[in-house]
Amino acid sequence: MDVAAWIERPRAPYAADPKMSRGRLVPEPSSPTRTDFQRDRDRVLHSxxxxxxxHKTQVFVYHEGDHYRTRLTHTLEVAQIARSIARALGLDEDLAETVALAHDIGHPPFGHSGERALDELMRPYGGFDHNAQxxxxxxxxxxxxxxxDGLNLTWETLEGLIKHNGPLVDGAGRPTGRYECGAVPAAIAEGADRLGVPLAGHASAEAQAAAIADDIAYDAHDVDDGxxxxxxxxxxxxxAPxxxxxxxxxxxxxPGLDEHRGGHEVVRRVITRxxxxxxxxxxxRIDALSPADADAIRxxxxxxxxxxxxMAEAERGVKRxxxxxxYRAKRVDRIMADAAGIVRDLFxxxxxxxxxxxxxxxxxxxxxxxxSHARAVADFIAGMTDRYALTEHRRLFDDTPDLR
Incomplete structure (x- = not known):
């Protein structure tokens, strides 16, 4: 059996092609049974x-209930949606899935509250940003x-993660998007320079599929969890209209459906729409551009x-x-304020x-x-799960919030 032929699949001309990958920082021989993007995916999964x-918070802290999303369940949902979009558009499903699986790996414990606390603490030392992490x-x-060190992932995977939220600078080199009012984090700028990833321009269509899948998963599962x-x-x-x-x-x-089933019916339709x-x-958009290759997308x-x-306007209504x-509910605010205090204490x-x-x-x-001392401390805290952060706080301090 020709294994190389077996792992090949038809793809659109504008899809990322693992055979044409720009490679890895440390060159490695190719796998006889997996494409380079499949190999990236497997390395992420085994990390x-x-x-x-x-055991990292999405919105609700890990012990609040077994049915709420964590960063892991969110990530798996994003990966499934990203593959669906990539398949429908003739893209490389494995690259879309890999970017989706890796996109939240840099999040610290306690969700955005933990990130904000770390960013404030790290302000004198370059700040903290989960994409940079x-x-x-x-x-x-x-x-x-x-x-x-690291996973030695392909250029295309790392490009998709660096540009998860789109271009980082405009054509004139000015920070844009989430960094418009500040600066591109040094870790991203230095990493992109080392990899040869330009900060301007878009990432591959596969990375874009993973990014929009992130928004879709957030909207649907936060409605469900709420x-x-x-x-x-x-x-x-x-x-929300x-x-x-x-x-x-x-x-x-x-008619007359109970709240539980009714909620599920709404959520599944949100994802579908x-x-x-x-x-x-x-x-x-692809038909209008008629891109000859992946670089034309970029x-x-x-x-x-x-x-x-x-739909963009309708989706903003869901987020509002x-x-x-x-996100601003008193119960969530109180717990996240206590969680931020734990991060500050540990730091x-x-x-x-x-x-x-x-x-x-x-x-x-x-x-x-x-x-570098502060960055090492931030790296250690960012790698913590919620429960490990709580365990460490109990070890080091006499009074640890319950977060319930």
Missing amino acids: TAFRRLK TLRVLTRLERRYAAF LRAGLFRLNDLKD LLADILREVERKH LVEDAIAEGGR ASGSPMIDFSPE LLNARM GRYFSDPSSLPGEWAREAGRGSET
Whole structure:
């Protein structure tokens, strides 16, 4: 049997081609049974950082209930949606899946609250950004292989992660997107320079599929988790036009359905609507551009895989509802404030007393400048799961919040 032929699949001319990959920082022989992108995916799945996502907060802290999303379950949902979009558009499914699986690996414990706390603490030392941390983990901090630090992933995978939120600078070199009011984090700028990834321009269509899959998964599962947590009820979804329309559809088809099943019916339809719109709009934009290869996608002045203008506005309405009803809910605010306090306490103790760190990390923190010392502390905390952060806080302090 010709294994090389077996792993080949038809793909569109504008799809990323693993046979044409720009390679890895440390050259390696190709695998006889896997494409380079499949090999990247497997390395991410087997990494320590990926396993830790199981006990990292999405919105609700890990012990609040077995049915709420964690970073791991969110990541798996993003990967499934990314593959669906990539398959429909003739893209390389494995690259889309790999970027999806790796995109949250740099998140610290306690979700965005933990990230904000670390960023404030690291301000004098270059700040903290979870996308930059993802790059650090995948190129430096994972230490599994004899020949290199990190996972030695392909250029295309790392490009997709660096540009997960789109171009980082505009044509004139000014920071754009989430960095518009500041600067591109040094870890990203340095990593991109080392890899030869330009900060301007878009990533591959596969990376764009993973990025929009992230938004779709967030919208759908946060509606689901918010309903489960009792932060809002089905009838409250009418405040967002897209959800109101879907809820009316469910009520017409299944009158008198209970809240639990009704919520599930709404959530599955949200995913379907958003995925189908992204595929249709992506197809229209690709047809209009008629790209000859993957680089034509990168050079286009706008993203190829995106929502239609009408759906983009409807999707913003879902985010507005979730922001008001869930992310700013008093219960969530209180728990996340306590969680941020845990991160601040741990950082302060480790920074002032490196001997309180495990041996390897104590040695790492003791090397070099004050900035490298702070970065080592941030690396250690960012790698923690929620429960390990709580365990460490109980070890080092007399009073640890319950986070319930």
